[in-house]
Amino acid sequence: MHKKLNHLGIIMDGNGRWATARGLSRTEGHKAGAKTVTRVLEACQKRGIHYVTLYAFSTENWKRPAAEVAVLMDLFKSYLDKDVAELQKKDIRIHFIGDRTRFTAEIQRQMKRIEEATRGDETYHLILALSYSGRDELVRAMRRFGKDVQSGLRNPDDLTEEAAASYLDTAGLPDPDLIVRTSGEQRLSNFLLWQMAYAELYFTPVLWPDFSESDLDAAIDSFQKRERRFGTVTESPFKTETTVS
Numbered sequence: 001m002h003k004k005l006n007h008l009g010i011i012m013d014g015n016g017r018w019a020t021a022r023g024l025s026r027t028e029g030h031k032a033g034a035k036t037v038t039r040v041l042e043a044c045q046k047r048g049i050h051y052v053t054l055y056a057f058s059t060e061n062w063k064r065p066a067a068e069v070a071v072l073m074d075l076f077k078s079y080l081d082k083d084v085a086e087l088q089k090k091d092i093r094i095h096f097i098g099d100r101t102r103f104t105a106e107i108q109r110q111m112k113r114i115e116e117a118t119r120g121d122e123t124y125h126l127i128l129a130l131s132y133s134g135r136d137e138l139v140r141a142m143r144r145f146g147k148d149v150q151s152g153l154r155n156p157d158d159l160t161e162e163a164a165a166s167y168l169d170t171a172g173l174p175d176p177d178l179i180v181r182t183s184g185e186q187r188l189s190n191f192l193l194w195q196m197a198y199a200e201l202y203f204t205p206v207l208w209p210d211f212s213e214s215d216l217d218a219a220i221d222s223f224q225k226r227e228r229r230f231g232t233v234t235e236s237p238f239k240t241e242t243t244v245s
């Protein structure tokens with residue numbers, strides 16, 4: 001029996017290197033990366049993956065040259081303008097995670113509008129991590145919890161893992177089953193730190209703009225061949241009961 005891949009997280013990396021290798025500007029690399037986003041989302045839907053989280057812009061990315069940040073903002077804006085109508089048709093609900101207060105008022109309005117417009121499309125979920133980092137998310141969650149304690153809504157001793165998760169940007173969303181990173185780097189760069197506790201990790205040297213359906217299939221294949229036990233045993237040596245994850 002194949003394991004079900006319900007939630008895929010992707011660290012899209014390598015746009016810059018893809019462009020440089022072709023003598024193109026980094027802008028061209030990001031544009032090509034945006035096309036891959038559309039292609040890969042379609043492929044995920046075809047394969048019945050219900051949740052996809054894309055790491056599109058980290059809190060660290062704000063430190064890139066202003067011109068590159070502007071290019072990325074333009075790409076997000078036009079993606080949110082154009083492709084979202086398409087996503088809606090495909091029954092995809094959009095969520096944003098990250099510190100949206102750092103975006104312009106226009107982008108923040110767009111985010112809100114899209115979240116509201118796609119609420120109710122519950123079959124597929126696209127979670128865009130924008131101005132996101134796992135530590136920043138955790139700090140913002142702790143701050144919110146602290147405020148609830150201060151106002152008497154919460155008691156510190158009531159804080160369970162479940163309650164803590166409800167303060168995260170991903171509240172209500174399932175944890176990722178598989179995290180893919182393109183471009184050969186083997187690190188998580190502050191992505192979904194809390195949520196990835198049991199995620200399988202898959203690293204591929206393919207640069208994001210080149211990431212194809214068959215690369216996606218290779219990642220899914222590798223995931224399905226792994227055994228996930230969540231710290232338990234697959235079969236009890238005493239044959240009393242079977243614990244499966």
Ligand code: FPP
Nearest residue numbers: 012013014015016017030033034056075079
């Ligand atoms: C990493 O490549 C990629 C980014 C920082 C931006 C990701 C953005 C996109 C894929 C395009 C737009 C996305 C959406 C959702 C419309 P890099 O620039 O760090 O590449 P490098 O490491 O080779 O320089």
